[in-house]
Amino acid sequence: MTEVNVSSHAFDQAIRLVPTELNQFRGHTSESYANMVGPFGGITAATLLNAVMQHPERIGEPVSLTVNFAGPIETGEFTIEAVPVRTNRSTQHWTLQLRQNGLVATTATVFCALRRETWSEQELKAPSAPTPESLEQLPTEGRRGWLGNYDFRFVTGGYDPARPYESSSSRSLLWIRDQPCRALDFPGLTAIGDSFFPRLFTRRQQFVPAGTVSLTMYFHTDSTQLAQVSDAYLLGEAVANQTRNNYFDQSAYLWSREGKLLLSTTQIVYYKE
Amino acid sequence: MTEVNVSSHAFDQAIRLVPTELNQFRGHTSESYANMVGPFGGITAATLLNAVMQHPERIGEPVSLTVNFAGPIETGEFTIEAVPVRTNRSTQHWTLQLRQNGLVATTATVFCALRRETWSEQELKAPSAPTPESLEQLPTEGRRGWLGNYDFRFVTGGYDPARPYESSSSRSLLWIRDQPCRALDFPGLTAIGDSFFPRLFTRRQQFVPAGTVSLTMYFHTDSTQLAQVSDAYLLGEAVANQTRNNYFDQSAYLWSREGKLLLSTTQIVYYKE
Numbered sequence: 229m230t231e232v233n234v235s236s237h238a239f240d241q242a243i244r245l246v247p248t249e250l251n252q253f254r255g256h257t258s259e260s261y262a263n264m265v266g267p268f269g270g271i272t273a274a275t276l277l278n279a280v281m282q283h284p285e286r287i288g289e290p291v292s293l294t295v296n297f298a299g300p301i302e303t304g305e306f307t308i309e310a311v312p313v314r315t316n317r318s319t320q321h322w323t324l325q326l327r328q329n330g331l332v333a334t335t336a337t338v339f340c341a342l343r344r345e346t347w348s349e350q351e352l353k354a355p356s357a358p359t360p361e362s363l364e365q366l367p368t369e370g371r372r373g374w375l376g377n378y379d380f381r382f383v384t385g386g387y388d389p390a391r392p393y394e395s396s397s398s399r400s401l402l403w404i405r406d407q408p409c410r411a412l413d414f415p416g417l418t419a420i421g422d423s424f425f426p427r428l429f430t431r432r433q434q435f436v437p438a439g440t441v442s443l444t445m446y447f448h449t450d451s452t453q454l455a456q457v458s459d460a461y462l463l464g465e466a467v468a469n470q471t472r473n474n475y476f477d478q479s480a481y482l483w484s485r486e487g488k489l490l491l492s493t494t495q496i497v498y499y500k501e
Numbered sequence: 502m503t504e505v506n507v508s509s510h511a512f513d514q515a516i517r518l519v520p521t522e523l524n525q526f527r528g529h530t531s532e533s534y535a536n537m538v539g540p541f542g543g544i545t546a547a548t549l550l551n552a553v554m555q556h557p558e559r560i561g562e563p564v565s566l567t568v569n570f571a572g573p574i575e576t577g578e579f580t581i582e583a584v585p586v587r588t589n590r591s592t593q594h595w596t597l598q599l600r601q602n603g604l605v606a607t608t609a610t611v612f613c614a615l616r617r618e619t620w621s622e623q624e625l626k627a628p629s630a631p632t633p634e635s636l637e638q639l640p641t642e643g644r645r646g647w648l649g650n651y652d653f654r655f656v657t658g659g660y661d662p663a664r665p666y667e668s669s670s671s672r673s674l675l676w677i678r679d680q681p682c683r684a685l686d687f688p689g690l691t692a693i694g695d696s697f698f699p700r701l702f703t704r705r706q707q708f709v710p711a712g713t714v715s716l717t718m719y720f721h722t723d724s725t726q727l728a729q730v731s732d733a734y735l736l737g738e739a740v741a742n743q744t745r746n747n748y749f750d751q752s753a754y755l756w757s758r759e760g761k762l763l764l765s766t767t768q769i770v771y772y773k774e
Contacts, residue, residue: 291714291748291769292569292714292769294567294569294610294715294717296565296567296594296610296612298586298587298594299587299589313571313598313605313608314571314572314604314606316572319714319771321569321571321605321608323596325586325596331587332587332594333587335586335594335596335610337567337569337608337610337715339569339715339769341747341748341771343746343747343748344746344747345746346745346746346747346772346773346774347705347744347774348744348745348746349704349743349745350742350743350745351670351671351704351740351742351743352742352743397624398624431622431624432620441564441565441592441612442565442567442610442612442717444567444715444717444767446743446748446750446767446769448742448745448748448750450746467624468624469623469625469721469754469762469765470622470623470624470625470719470721470762471620471621471622471623472619472621472623472721473616473617473618473619473621474614474616474617474619475564475614475616475719475721477719477721477765479765479767481742489742489743492742492743492750492752492767494717494719494765494767496564496565496719498592498614499619500619501619501620
């Protein structure tokens with residue numbers, strides 16, 4: 229386990245934004261988080277959220293995020309516009325666009341809020357799982373760049389093109405954390421929330437051209453709780469409900485090692501055949 | 502069972518939009534679909550989707566929809582701007598804003614696509630349930646206006662303030678359809694997808710001030726299949742995963758009577774205490 233200074237972590241380099249004018253930021257794609265075509269979607273989602281996190285007018289903390297991947301992002305610079313379209317005393321709605329070469333590549337909406345303590349109950353308990361230390365880490369050498377930034381330890385539903393197995397379900401259960409370790413924050417949680425392999429790979433145990441079209445995340449946590457989680461493994465579960473005519477969905481959840489539900493997330497994913 | 506001509510159905514009156522200029526529409530709130538404060542969220546979501554459905558530049562059919570309820574909608578006129586921000590050969594991304602009195606009241610994103618037949622599999626099967634005809638219809642007289650537009654038949658997890666019961670779960674299973682009947686289409690499915698009572702009402706069997714902040718829908722269907730479903734009951738299931746400090750989430754699904762998964766949807770909901 230290697231701890232690195234947060235600011236020098238490849239993740240922080242990748243989501244780094246420079247404010248240019250009101251509501252405008254400039255960023256750059258990161259080779260470390262490259263996927264097959266363009267960046268890993270989770271790093272794009274985290275970068276968009278980061279624009280809100282570092283915006284001087286932000287109030288509260290993120291409660292929900294939706295990202296729509298409208299077109300490819302090419303290697304190089306991009307701009308992000310983040311506009312607080314409606315701000316009340318304790319809530320704030322944002323719309324965002326990531327542009328490159330004059331085209332909208334990604335759109336997003338973010339909702340932030342100041343939360344107070346209320347009647348609370350976690351209805352979705354964490355599934356039981358062996359400890360991450362007792363499980364083998366997924367080898368990522370020779371696979372797509374961004375995978376190497378994560379330590380994946382599958383309980384069930386892994387996918388390794390070199391070792392396909394029989395599968396009748398798209399369900400995966402696994403431990404995940406940044407590699408090297410990084411203290412969890414909202415952008416980090418966002419990226420991990422999109423780090424599940426496409427469910428079709430798991431179900432069919434083969435590569436199929438696929439890409440997320442839209443993802444939504446609900447943050448059931450706050451920065452104090454995230455600081456307590458720090459760089460511990462998160463338990464993740466993901467499943468597809470319906471795969472039909474070019475699009476399948478994914479429902480997924482991330483719990484802290486102590487079983488606290490931190491994130492629920494869904495996405496709809498294009499696939500070719 | 503009363504069939505009415507689609508165009509004269511209160512639902513079609515409520516989602517009616519008049520195009521004014523490029524990407525601009527004018528609408529009006531409907532008394533029939535009024536909720537406690539402003540319109541029933543499902544009718545607002547359906548109206549936003551309707552702007553895309555009747556936009557002359559639309560290609561394909563809706564695959565995903567996210568609606569953010571940013572502020573109250575008052576009784577009266579509103580405008581909707583629907584912009585196709587990125588169109589490719591077979592996909593189209595939209596951003597929308599509903600404005601009233603110079604303020605953004607609602608934002609939305611829609612993704613449409615032309616779909617082709619591919620390897621398909623429905624992993625989430627419909628729960629077993631008694632027939633709707635064997636169940637009692639929920640009385641809606643004296644309750645909020647919009648409820649009367651739906652025929653709800655609960656299998657489990659109902660909520661009637663006059664008859665609270667002991668509950669340890671937020672889960673509901675019920676049959677739902679428009680009342681009077683109406684042939685299903687994308688706007689109709691959207692509204693039904695937001696017709697579940699706030700999960701906290703079900704769980705705690707009491708009214709708590711609550712309102713949806715953001716909802717996301719994935720359409721696992723097409724207009725041909727919706728026409729086949731027509732005005733039959735849909736089976737709906739909804740559950741909260743996490744209720745914590747002013748916000749709870751809801752995961753919900755709608756199946757056709759034959760068990761086809763038509764919609765998966767999530768939302769994050771504000772509650773006061």
